[in-house]
Amino acid sequence: MQRVAIVGLGLIGGSIGLGLKNWSASQAKGSEQALEIVGFDADIDQQQYAKKIGAVDRAEWDLTKAIRDADVVVVAVPVVAMKETFINIAPHLKSGAVVTDVGSTKGDVLEWARTELPRTVSFVGGHPMAGKTQSIEGAEAILFKGATWVVCPLPTAKEEAVRNVLGMIAALEAEPYFIDPHEHDGQVAGISHLPFMLSAALVNAVSSDPAWRDMKLLTSSGFRDASRLAWGSVEMHRDIAVTNREAISRWIDRAIVELERAQAAMAQGEEGSVALGEFFTQARDARAEWATTTGRAGELVQGTESELMNEGFGNQMSRMLLGGFGRKRRQMTTSGNEADRARPDQ
Numbered sequence: 001m002q003r004v005a006i007v008g009l010g011l012i013g014g015s016i017g018l019g020l021k022n023w024s025a026s027q028a029k030g031s032e033q034a035l036e037i038v039g040f041d042a043d044i045d046q047q048q049y050a051k052k053i054g055a056v057d058r059a060e061w062d063l064t065k066a067i068r069d070a071d072v073v074v075v076a077v078p079v080v081a082m083k084e085t086f087i088n089i090a091p092h093l094k095s096g097a098v099v100t101d102v103g104s105t106k107g108d109v110l111e112w113a114r115t116e117l118p119r120t121v122s123f124v125g126g127h128p129m130a131g132k133t134q135s136i137e138g139a140e141a142i143l144f145k146g147a148t149w150v151v152c153p154l155p156t157a158k159e160e161a162v163r164n165v166l167g168m169i170a171a172l173e174a175e176p177y178f179i180d181p182h183e184h185d186g187q188v189a190g191i192s193h194l195p196f197m198l199s200a201a202l203v204n205a206v207s208s209d210p211a212w213r214d215m216k217l218l219t220s221s222g223f224r225d226a227s228r229l230a231w232g233s234v235e236m237h238r239d240i241a242v243t244n245r246e247a248i249s250r251w252i253d254r255a256i257v258e259l260e261r262a263q264a265a266m267a268q269g270e271e272g273s274v275a276l277g278e279f280f281t282q283a284r285d286a287r288a289e290w291a292t293t294t295g296r297a298g299e300l301v302q303g304t305e306s307e308l309m310n311e312g313f314g315n316q317m318s319r320m321l322l323g324g325f326g327r328k329r330r331q332m333t334t335s336g337n338e339a340d341r342a343r344p345d346q
Helices: 011-026 044-052 063-067 079-092 107-116 159-171 181-207 212-218 221-231 234-243 245-267 269-291 305-310 315-322 325-335
Strands: 002-007 035-040 072-075 098-101 122-128 148-153 175-178
Touching: 002 011, 002 063, 011 035, 011 044, 011 159, 035 044, 035 063, 063 079, 072 079, 072 159, 079 098, 079 107, 079 234, 098 107, 098 159, 107 122, 107 181, 107 234, 122 159, 122 181, 148 159, 148 181, 159 175, 181 212, 181 221, 181 234, 181 245, 234 245, 245 269
Parallel strands: 002 035, 002 072, 072 098, 098 122, 148 175
Antiparallel strands: 122 148
């Protein structure tokens, strides 16, 4: 039986535990489970809740005891706490163990792993592109189903260790995606980190206006959707901004250029209407292309079926873009072959 230790039992760590527990039960031989899941969190309440919902088989109050003899250690702490966590676990890791993480940035994390973890273990960086609330109360076994899971191994990581992490990702029903860590940080800065910066800027801009008290009564779905990310974890957003500041700053500059482009067109009055039309058309078409992107299995990557059918596309346009997608999805749901899925090494 393989032992997996999860350090950090928030939304992501708790969901990993629940997902692996489900997979382990499905692979059980008699009364013996395929995996033993051990958890640790500095917040005792979170640790107890993880045990209560069955995200871990057992919880340890001592970090060194939690990772002792673990074959795989999943570090699911805030990014800025990664380095200290690596330092704390380094002397106690089992020789040959696999260490992976779920941090939102990868450049600094891989460098900390390279300098702080012993050469007797393999580090395979990871980043599941999934999430919602920031509390373990939102944890669920299917959180990662169909999600992209970034994989960034250190060059020193053994092939068997990479396969082990890929097996874990498959058990959680996510899709692995190999990418250079610095390339990852640059790309997610645009599609993940810039959005919550813009959302926070929007809320700060309007809420600091003297008329905000009355403006709140006029807000509707547009403000609700655009401001949602500003409601996220302050600590998580702060840590991401600190560890990926250069890439995020570049994307903020790009966003400023686009806003100034729209502002310049508006300043021209009616003469700027053509430029404004081009500005909005470019954004609309790029959004439509994104929304209709499909994966290898033919499913919409972003899960935008209901949006395409109900919120911005006519039925005829939706049929043109989606084709037989809905029918294909139903067939796939009823005919999936569990035997074809990879699984963690045992």
